Amino acid sequence: xxxxxxxxxxxxxxxxxxxxxxxxxxxxxxxxxxxxxxxxxxxxxxxxxxxxxxxxxxxxxxxxxxxxxxxxxxxxxxxxxxxxxxxxxxxxxxxxxxxxxxxxxxxxxxxxxxxxxxxxxxxxxxxxxxxxxxxxxxxxxxxxxxxxxxxxxxxxxxxxxxxxxxxxxxxxxxxxxxxxxxxxxxxxxxxxxxxxxxxxxxxxxxxxxxxxxxxxxxxxxxxxxxxxxxxxxxxxxxxxxxxxxxxxxxxxxxxxxxxxxxxxxxxxxxxxxxxxxxxxxxxxxxxxxxxxxxxxxxxxxxxxxxxxxxxxxxxxxxxxxxxxxxxxxxxxxxxxxxxxxxxxxxxxxxxxxxxxxxxxx
Amino acid sequence: xxxxxxxxxxxxxxxxxxxxxxxxxxxxxxxxxxxxxxxxxxxxxxxxxxxxxxxxxxxxxxxxxxxxxxxxxxxxxxxxxxxxxxxxxxxxxxxxxxxxxxxxxxxxxxxxxxxxxxxxxxxxxxxxxxxxxxxxxxxxxxxxxxxxxxxxxxxxxxxxxxxxxxxxxxxxxxxxxxxxxxxxxxxxxxxxxxxxxxxxxxxxxxxxxxxxxxxxxxxxxxxxxxxxxxxxxxxxxxxxxxxxxxxxxxxxxxxxxxxxxxxxxxxxxxxxxxxxxxxxxxxxxxxxxxxxxxxxxxxxxxxxxxxxxxxxxxxxxxxxxxxxxxxxxxxxxxxxxxxxxxxxxxxxxxxxxxxxxxxxxxxxxxxxxxxxxxxxxxxxxxxxxxxxxxxxxxxxxxxxxxxxxxxxxxxxxxxxxxxxxxxxxxxxxxxxxxxxxxxxxxxxxxxxxxxxxxxxxxxxxxxxxxxxxxxxxxxxxxxxxxxxxxxxxxxxxxxxxxxxxxxxxxxxxxxxxxxxxxxxxxxxxxxxxxxxxxxxxxxxxxxxxxxxxxxxxxxxxxxxxxxxxxxxxxxxxxxxxxxxxxxxxxxxxxxxxxxxxxxxxxxxxxxxxxxxxxxxxxxxxxxxxxxx
Numbered sequence: 005x006x007x008x009x010x011x012x013x014x015x016x017x018x019x020x021x022x023x024x025x026x027x028x029x030x031x032x033x034x035x036x037x038x039x040x041x042x043x044x045x046x047x048x049x050x051x052x053x054x055x056x057x058x059x060x061x062x063x064x065x066x067x068x069x070x071x072x073x074x075x076x077x078x079x080x081x082x083x084x085x086x087x088x089x090x091x092x093x094x095x096x097x098x099x100x101x102x103x104x105x106x107x108x109x110x111x112x113x114x115x116x117x118x119x120x121x122x123x124x125x126x127x128x129x130x131x132x133x134x135x136x137x138x139x140x141x142x143x144x145x146x147x148x149x150x151x152x153x154x155x156x157x158x159x160x161x162x163x164x165x166x167x168x169x170x171x172x173x174x175x176x177x178x179x180x181x182x183x184x185x186x187x188x189x190x191x192x193x194x195x196x197x198x199x200x201x202x203x204x205x206x207x208x209x210x211x212x213x214x215x216x217x218x219x220x221x222x223x224x225x226x227x228x229x230x231x232x233x234x235x236x237x238x239x240x241x242x243x244x245x246x247x248x249x250x251x252x253x254x255x256x257x258x259x260x261x262x263x264x265x266x267x268x269x270x271x272x273x274x275x276x277x278x279x280x281x282x283x284x285x286x287x288x289x290x291x292x293x294x295x296x297x298x299x300x301x302x303x304x305x306x307x308x309x310x311x312x313x314x315x316x317x318x319x320x321x322x323x324x325x326x327x328x329x330x331x332x333x334x335x336x337x338x339x340x341x342x343x344x345x346x347x348x349x350x351x352x353x354x355x356x357x358x359x360x361x362x363x364x365x
Numbered sequence: 366x367x368x369x370x371x372x373x374x375x376x377x378x379x380x381x382x383x384x385x386x387x388x389x390x391x392x393x394x395x396x397x398x399x400x401x402x403x404x405x406x407x408x409x410x411x412x413x414x415x416x417x418x419x420x421x422x423x424x425x426x427x428x429x430x431x432x433x434x435x436x437x438x439x440x441x442x443x444x445x446x447x448x449x450x451x452x453x454x455x456x457x458x459x460x461x462x463x464x465x466x467x468x469x470x471x472x473x474x475x476x477x478x479x480x481x482x483x484x485x486x487x488x489x490x491x492x493x494x495x496x497x498x499x500x501x502x503x504x505x506x507x508x509x510x511x512x513x514x515x516x517x518x519x520x521x522x523x524x525x526x527x528x529x530x531x532x533x534x535x536x537x538x539x540x541x542x543x544x545x546x547x548x549x550x551x552x553x554x555x556x557x558x559x560x561x562x563x564x565x566x567x568x569x570x571x572x573x574x575x576x577x578x579x580x581x582x583x584x585x586x587x588x589x590x591x592x593x594x595x596x597x598x599x600x601x602x603x604x605x606x607x608x609x610x611x612x613x614x615x616x617x618x619x620x621x622x623x624x625x626x627x628x629x630x631x632x633x634x635x636x637x638x639x640x641x642x643x644x645x646x647x648x649x650x651x652x653x654x655x656x657x658x659x660x661x662x663x664x665x666x667x668x669x670x671x672x673x674x675x676x677x678x679x680x681x682x683x684x685x686x687x688x689x690x691x692x693x694x695x696x697x698x699x700x701x702x703x704x705x706x707x708x709x710x711x712x713x714x715x716x717x718x719x720x721x722x723x724x725x726x727x728x729x730x731x732x733x734x735x736x737x738x739x740x741x742x743x744x745x746x747x748x749x750x751x752x753x754x755x756x757x758x759x760x761x762x763x764x765x766x767x768x769x770x771x772x773x774x775x776x777x778x779x780x781x782x783x784x785x786x787x788x789x790x791x792x793x794x795x796x797x798x799x800x801x802x803x804x805x806x807x808x809x810x811x812x813x814x815x816x817x818x819x820x821x822x823x824x825x826x827x828x829x830x831x832x833x834x835x836x837x838x839x840x841x842x843x844x845x846x847x848x849x850x851x852x853x854x855x856x857x858x859x860x861x862x863x864x865x866x867x868x869x870x871x872x873x874x875x876x877x878x879x880x881x882x883x884x885x886x887x888x889x890x891x892x893x894x895x896x897x898x899x900x901x902x903x904x905x906x907x908x909x910x911x912x913x914x915x916x917x918x919x920x921x922x923x924x925x926x927x928x929x930x931x932x933x934x935x936x937x938x939x940x941x942x943x944x945x946x947x948x949x950x951x952x953x954x955x956x957x958x959x960x961x962x963x964x965x966x967x968x969x970x971x972x973x974x975x976x977x978x979x980x981x982x983x984x985x986x987x988x989x990x991x992x993x
Contacts, residue, residue, distance in 0.1 A: 021845070023857065023858070050840065051840075051843065052837065052838055052839055052840045052841070052842070052843060053837070053838050055837045057685070058847075060848075067845050067847070068845050068847075068858060070845075071843055072843050073837035073838075073843050073844065073845075074844075074845040074846075074847075075685075075688055075715065075845065075846055075847055076845065076846070076847025076848060076849060077681070077684075077711060077847065077848065078681075078707050078708060078710075078711050078848055081677060081678070081681040081708065084673065084674075084677065084678035084681035084682050084685070085681045085682065085684055085685035085688070086685055087671070087673075087678070087682050087685060088644060088646055088671065088681065088682030088683055088684065088685030088686040088687075088688075088689070088693070089685035089686060089688055089689045089837070090685075091644065091669060091671060091682070091686065092642065092644050092669065092685070092686035092689040092690070092691040093689040093690070093691075093836075093837065093838065095838070096689070096837055096838060113674050113675055113678070114674065114677075114678055114681075117673075117674035117678070316669065319664055320664050320665070320669070323664035323665040324664075324665045326665070327665040328665065329665060329666075330633070330663060330665045330666030330667070330668075332633060332634060332637050332666075332804050333804045335630065335633065335663070335666070336620075336630060336634075336801045336802070336804070337618065337620070337801055338620075339620055339621075340417055340420070340421065340570075340620060340621065341618050341619060341620040341801065342420065342421050342423070342618070342619050342620075343616075343617070343618050343619070344423065344614045344615070344616050344617060344618075344619055344800075345616055346616045
């Protein structure tokens with residue numbers, strides 16, 4: 005190595021690449037990249053050990069703006085590229101930047117399979133509910149009835165819910181944040197970075213050009229607390245500006261209730277348990293949406309599960325323990341082999357009337 | 366022209382043969398046997414075992430398994446027939462042979478499907494047990510062909526193999542159904558008797574093979590002995606045959622190897638020779654899956670296999686691993702190749718080393734999954750968006766896959782490029798004897814990752830026009846790559862018109878330059894012949910054997926068999942111009958022919974076969990006799 009490692013000596017500036025950032029002014033992506041560039045130098049990981057892999061879309065330009073290793077891949081395939089890298093190089097901190105179209109339409113398969121494997125990737129899923137880079141078509145998370153260039157009469161596709169999809173795929177860490185909520189973005193990113201296995205963060209991100217204001221109710225500090233449910237492990241499901249509302253479970257049916265009315269108290273509300281092995285409550289929470297419910301934000305699920313890359317290393321260790329380190333010569337000579345002797349010997353043997361000049365080994 | 370053209374009856378020295386043997390032994394140069402039955406009849410196993418026996422006896426041989434895509438097609442149906450053909454000889458053989466000398470038909474459907482191929486006067490061994498009314502009807506026979514005289518131009522041996530096996534195993538404790546599973550070994554015993562082979566080795570092999578199930582092992586041994594003894598005791602064959610061991614085999618240690626095994630071994634060798642960990646990202650597809658199976662069992666080497674969620678993830682994971690400094694590999698067949706197209710383009714743009722193995726099968730679309738074709742050549746050479754040059758090489762035989770795998774890796778890491786290695790279903794499943802190479806004599810593959818940050822530019826190139834391979838984790842060399850066009854030097858995203866043209870040209874020049882780094886064209890046969898045959902891939906055997914036959918008949922034929930298909934090797938233009946006529950036999954509608962015309966402005970004569978079956982030697986031979 006000709007340069008020394010950079011662990012612990014760098015600042016936010018050192019993670020900003022020389023590339024001019026080309027997101028639209030006011031794009032929610034700016035806020036997220038700033039939080040990440042602030043976070044990475046504090047993690048105790050050398051800069052050269054970070055890799056950002058992306059697919060195609062506005063948010064997939066992410067790697068170009070990070071002064072780390074990175075690959076801008078092809079549409080939808082970032083989790084697959086990142087998976088190969090993480091298996092080959094488990095010691096690297098591998099991040100995926102993707103969008104709602106990239107991860108849930110063309111790349112849906114790779115997304116769910118990364119999650120079910122629990123491979124150590126940190127997936128930043130920028131959800132602006134629209135195709136931005138191709139200029140305003142409906143995405144898999146666009147609302148039912150939404151009018152876009154491809155759905156002038158309103159979309160008849162029902163939207164996917166990224167958190168619910170992730171939970172269904174067996175994700176071990178699932179969170180949702182709003183792009184402009186800097187403290188929450190920073191805190192959740194930090195937890196994702198520390199998670200063993202796949203961490204997926206849905207970032208509700210404003211597209212100022214094609215879907216402006218899509219998350220205004222969750223972004224505006226004056227009103228957001230009445231529209232969001234901030235999840236806290238071990239705390240009851242309370243929300244509202246005055247923390248006077250809650251989510252109660254009636255069997256498996258959630259209902260929004262007012263605290264202090266009809267005898268309802270905090271004690272009637274379920275306690276959020278992000279570490280529950282059974283993901284039932286997390287899945288119920290994932291279904292909550294406006295207008296009937298507040299939108300849950302924060303960490304839905306954070307459970308321990310063996311990471312794929314660690315299991316893969318274990319397989320190799322076990323194979324080597326059982327068979328010894330691979331020996332190419334032995335491998336080539338495995339199975340049935342036989343020796344063909346020198347020709348003179350064989351010809352001599354033949355003349356002597358011997359039946360076989362070839363012997364089995 | 367192959368086969369048993371030079372038969373001569375010899376007396377067998379009594380001490381060499383079992384004492385009951387008093388029948389004449391006829392000596393043959395070569396024999397072609399086809400085992401055929403339901404896909405559940407175990408004919409693939411019987412064939413493989415027979416090939417092991419002849420291998421150990423010192424013959425050259427080539428096998429050709431031919432099976433339906435249904436795993437267990439309904440019993441007795443024509444489409445469910447599975448076959449295994451082997452040609453073994455005292456001389457070099459290159460194909461599994463044209464017309465079988467012997468057909469072992471386990472049921473009427475197997476007889477019906479395979480009889481048209483059998484040599485006139487050939488031997489039919491028919492399992493009468495399976496020639497009941499229902500099976501005859503399923504095979505479309507109005508009357509039993511074993512009894513109606515329709516087989517009179519063949520030497521017919523009707524044997525109740527089912528009953529023979531059942532009687533032999535009546536005290537084994539196995540049900541009749543389970544005992545029936547051993548009838549393929551009974552058939553093998555018959556064949557070993559016909560060809561004067563000892564069954565002792567085979568008994569050992571069975572016991573080893575079925576060590577985990579001793580009851581089954583002993584049942585198979587009993588069935589084998591029963592078949593052998595029956596043929597002996599009944600003097601079923603009035604003549605038995607002997608094929609002498611081959612005398613001009615190069616000395617050394619040999620084994621039998623299939624194309625899939627040789628491919629897997631080649632990549633493990635390349636990993637050892639380069640010091641790079643091997644990463645295979647793959648998705649199951651016939652007939653390529655066996656390479657994945659082989660490598661999955663080799664985790665004690667520096668080998669990782671990853672069964673991806675789809676073909677695209679297979680190649681993308683390999684690209685990710687290659688970015689991480691591993692030897693990235695993905696294996697597939699035609700339809701999967703189509704899915705990988707975009708990702709190959711990414712590897713071309715990112716200039717990362719990668720090997721893509723396409724074990725071709727009948728196409729288009731799902732096509733003929735278990736049958737042979739070589740119609741992916743143009744897809745490999747040209748099938749991508751944009752100007753997207755990729756080196757392409759092709760293996761000519763099962764054993765050749767070993768060298769081709771190493772060659773593909775050599776090019777990939779030296780030139781920082783994806784390389785496509787073409788094989789086909791015939792090569793993948795066929796077996797041939799392979800002289801095991803001395804590992805210490807295999808060429809080392811030098812690979813260095815760049816670690817020096819001074820003056821580093823992402824797309825700065827060396828004398829081969831290759832950029833440096835830098836692994837993440839290297840301090841001071843943080844950089845970004847990707848599918849967007851990049852600046853010629855810095856690797857920053859660039860949409861600048863002249864820069865793009867320059868990059869397109871340099872990527873083309875890099876791949877074209879590989880021509881100077883591969884062996885010049887080799888001519889086999891008569892270099893001064895008016896007729897030149899140009900082939901590629903698995904047609905090698907049929908062409909070589911047809912050429913040898915034509916030469917025996919006084920014709921002059923030159924033969925060039927191309928391993929490197931993009932770029933073509935140096936000197937090919939000169940060779941093509943030296944010959945008055947050029948014949949290009951291909952298992953497609955003339956794809957290499959098209960490339961040769963376009964590249965060299967010469968005309969060629971095309972010979973096509975797209976039946977899901979390899980060329981017969983005779984098909985090429987006839988064309989040679991017409992043109993030479």
